Amino acid sequence: MVKKLKNYCATVGNGILFFLIFFLLLCSKSTHAQSRTIETAGDVLLFTLPATALTTSLIIKDYEGTWQFAKSALLNQAVTIGLKYATGKSRPYNNGERAFPSGHTSTTFQSAAYIQKRYGWKFGIPAYALAGFTGYSRMNAKMHDGWDVLAGALIGIGSSYLFTSPYQKEHMELTFASDADSISIGFRYKF
DSSP states (O other): OHHHHHHHHHHHHHHHHHHHHHHHHHHSOOOHHHHHHHHHHHHHHHHHHHHHHHHHHHHTTOHHHHHHHHHHHHHHHHHHHHHHHHHOOOOGGGOOSOOSSOHHHHHHHHHHHHHHHHHOHHHHHHHHHHHHHHHHHHHHTTSOOHHHHHHHHHHHHHHHHHHOOOOOOOOEEEEEEEOSSOEEEEEEEOO
């Protein structure tokens, strides 16, 4: 128990350190080249965070989790795209239409919330940090304002929380056997 607590505290400490560094980067002035790099990193995370969540579930043969991820992703996209067309909000600095909510942010936060709720905070903290960076990258690129990003994050988290349950490995097994002379019932618990 003490070892688990130490690992958890180390994970939380690393998460706090990452957020502190992220905050300092957020406050610093950026050049055009830095802005393009940040925007590109956000675009890459748009694909890698959901791909990582889905691939991990498939690799560990968590097919229930895979189905939960798919349902939450479909809901997330339907709500996000529906609101984009329903509100018709323009992007900041005349950079286009359909700004509200941020699709990049809703997708990455949906993936992060799935990872956190399904597999725990140990994996959720870094996933949320990457999703937060994606939201920042959209504001830095002047494609969204804070309200667009906040709405995207809430939609993404909400869609995952509706469908995702914590991952449980099979710990118990109930067996039943019978023949002409006997009936046998067994119970086995794996630690």
